Amino acid sequence: DQQVKQNSPSLSVQEGRISILNCDYTNxxxxxxxxxxxYPAEGPTFLISISSIKDKNEDGRFTVFLNKSAKxxxxxxxxxxxxxxxxxxxxxxxxxxxxxxxxxxxxxxxVLA
Amino acid sequence: xxxxxxxxxxxxxxxxxxxxxRCTQDMRHNAMYWYRQDLGLGLRLIHYSNTAxxxxxxxxxxxxxxxxxxxxxxPLTLASAVPSQTSVYFCxxxxxxxxxxxxxxxxxxxxxxx
Numbered sequence: 001d002q003q004v005k006q007n008s009p010s011l012s013v014q015e016g017r018i019s020i021l022n023c024d025y026t027n028x029x030x031x032x033x034x035x036x037x038x039y040p041a042e043g044p045t046f047l048i049s050i051s052s053i054k055d056k057n058e059d060g061r062f063t064v065f066l067n068k069s070a071k072x073x074x075x076x077x078x079x080x081x082x083x084x085x086x087x088x089x090x091x092x093x094x095x096x097x098x099x100x101x102x103x104x105x106x107x108x109x110x111v112l113a
Numbered sequence: 114x115x116x117x118x119x120x121x122x123x124x125x126x127x128x129x130x131x132x133x134x135r136c137t138q139d140m141r142h143n144a145m146y147w148y149r150q151d152l153g154l155g156l157r158l159i160h161y162s163n164t165a166x167x168x169x170x171x172x173x174x175x176x177x178x179x180x181x182x183x184x185x186x187x188p189l190t191l192a193s194a195v196p197s198q199t200s201v202y203f204c205x206x207x208x209x210x211x212x213x214x215x216x217x218x219x220x221x222x223x224x225x226x227x
Binding site for chain 2: 006009031032034036041042043044045046049051089091093094099100101102103104105106
């Protein structure tokens with residue numbers, strides 16, 4: 001049973017426009033959320049995170065929004081650049097203090113020049 | 114070189130053979146993790162360790178075992194490999210087991226079980 005879901009397997013966006021990647025989770029015990037980017041043949045790299053006590057965190061072109069009541073988070077990339085083309089994973093942690101990090105299925109973003 | 118190393122980079126293995134995937138980090142991170150990445154399934158947690166001497170089961174632990182004898186090393190063993198264990202395996206580490214922060218990932222091991 002997938003506890004962290006990314007329902008869009010792929011997304012195409014024009015360069016300079018906004019990219020919005022979505023993630024849903026089922027377990028209300030999660031209290032820390034992260035986004036990672038992955039290029040082919042490389043390990044995932046950390047992008048941005050958010051604690052459940054916040055509803056927004058911003059770092060440069062990247063902003064993560066958290067809606068706890070809807071168990072939903074999103075990553076906004078503005079403006080999108082061709083180098084942003086990658087697979088993006090959301091992850092969640094916090095179940096009973098086990099420090100397990102559970103990942104979603106990923107969304108492949110393609111930024112068109 | 115600081116970071117996480119994984120070995121081998123890739124491996125083709127006959128079903129039924131035993132295989133150990135190696136993971137070493139030199140960042141003195143307390144917590145370490147093993148994930149497998151499969152198309153359409155994302156990254157799934159196999160086993161984790163919050164600190165040296167302790168391990169825990171993740172989402173898909175069956176068929177795999179781990180040990181954490183020291184801070185730096187976290188090997189993953191397939192006792193008797195099966196074709197469904199064909200995957201890309203990623204090791205990760207994190208600086209503290211007492212709070213939440215980001216994981217750092219190794220480059221991965223591509224394993225094919227025939």
